[in-house]
Amino acid sequence: MKNWEQVLLTPEKTIRDAIKAIDASSLQIALIVDARRQLLGTVTDGDVRRGILKGISLDRPATEVMNPNPTVANLGDTRDSLLATMKLKEIRQVPLLDKDRCVAGIEILDNLILPRARENRV
Numbered sequence: 001m002k003n004w005e006q007v008l009l010t011p012e013k014t015i016r017d018a019i020k021a022i023d024a025s026s027l028q029i030a031l032i033v034d035a036r037r038q039l040l041g042t043v044t045d046g047d048v049r050r051g052i053l054k055g056i057s058l059d060r061p062a063t064e065v066m067n068p069n070p071t072v073a074n075l076g077d078t079r080d081s082l083l084a085t086m087k088l089k090e091i092r093q094v095p096l097l098d099k100d101r102c103v104a105g106i107e108i109l110d111n112l113i114l115p116r117a118r119e120n121r122v
Contacts, residue, residue, distance in 0.1 A: 004106040008033050011040060011063050015051060018043040018062040027106055029093050032066050037102040039095055041066030072097050075104045082107050 007021045007030045018030040022045065030043040043066045051065035052058075071089045073082055075096045086094060086109050096105040 003027070007031055007106070008037065008103065009043075009062060010035075011061060013062050014059050015043075015048060015056065015062050015065055016058040018065075019048060019058070022048075027093055027108060029095075029106065030062065031095055031103055031106070032062055033103055036100075039070070039072065039097060039101070039103050041068040042070040042095065043067070070095065073107065075099075079112055083109075083112050086112070 003025060004027060007025050007027055009017060009021060009030050009032050011032055011034070013032075018032075021030045022028060022043070028044060032040045032043065034040060041063065043062050047065045047067060051060075056064055071085060071091055071094055073085060073094045073096055075098045077085075077096075082094065086092070086107075092109045094107050095103055096107055098104040
């Protein structure tokens with residue numbers, strides 16, 4: 001299993017399950033997907049906090065606190081395009097979708113801004 005796959009959750013999973021998935025990965029996000037891995041929404045720490053403040057129990061489905069309209073990118077989008085989107089939307093991670101709109105990965109801002117290795121040592 002790739003690291004990002006551990007944050008994929010089905011709609012019946014609870015908010016507590018989402019917190020566990022977020023905590024177990026370094027991605028700071030959980031993705032709610034259907035049986036085909038089509039993205040239904042995202043859950044972040046902020047979504048959970050807002051749910052708690054509204055009195056929503058951690059044993060309720062994560063769909064009750066998820067963002068049903070998250071910012072997404074297409075698999076194969078350029079680094080510059082991803083950076084521009086993340087800067088514009090002020091987000092640190094973006095789900096990557098394939099041509100069938102299924103989750104194919106997650107891009108993390110920290111990984112995009114790492115210095116690129118260069119072949120020329122000068």
